[in-house]
Amino acid sequence: MLDIYDFYDKMERNNIMLSFKGDITSELLTSILQIMESKLDNLQEEPKIKKKVYNVLVECLQNLYHHMDDMMLDANDRVRSAIFMIGKVDGQYNIITGNYIKADGVTPLKSRLDEINLLSKEELKEYYKAILNNGEMSVKGGGGLGMIDIARKTGQKLNYNFMAVDDKYSFFSLNIKIAQ
């Protein structure tokens, strides 16, 4: 039998404020953002922190949403599901996302994230402006600015992990911390 108390206990210990597992739709994002905004209001966070958390949350969730688009052509329903959690431990917000990624997508994504992690604050700013201004526009709009924006706004390295699930898929997770 599913040990629900075990789930509860783990979530309690990590101070999870909201979590979701399943298909990521536009309506879901609207709801999550509404819920998180009122939670941040209730916690009476400084406007500065509130905005940062909200902005980073938007980018993390929209990354998942657009990634699902890429997975749409896949016959396997399971790989279209994703997980999202947000918690607050010791005054620091943690946003955790997890999603399946095709095995051949691991290396390019990993090198992109490593490249971003090597850059200083000033270099990130220049990199962001260069990509913003390079004229290319992906169908989704952002053209790969999301991760750079997250790194810039949090001022921290992107903490990620890939776990091979089988020969076709890996599970990609991202743990973003926003300090006060």
Add this chain to the structure above:
Amino acid sequence: METISIEGTPKTPTINFDMEKGFLEIKGRSIPENSIEFYKPLVDWLDKYASKPKTSTNVNIQLEYFNTSSSKCILDVFKKLEFIHKNGSEIVINWYYEEDDEDMLEAGEDYQAIINVPFKMVEVQE
């Protein structure tokens, strides 16, 4: 020449464009999943306005939040304004940010560095 208004939603900004007065404002939130679709009408109106702009055009950008998907579209809007400016219409882009919101100020400065139009950074009280 006409006036165009788009009412804001939780994910998209309010847009008012008075072509007669030469006034454009974008305010609220811009966090749609598909921002290209949302901004296309504004980019089209700016094309139309560019053929017969007023001698001066005032632009107010007062965004609370915007996502990276919108950032390229906002740049597209500014590039249209840059073109109009180059052809002789006086343009000022007023970029509003709430005090303490360094991220929003920095975002304005990013655009200022790319676009050849005078920017005015305007701090507002929360």
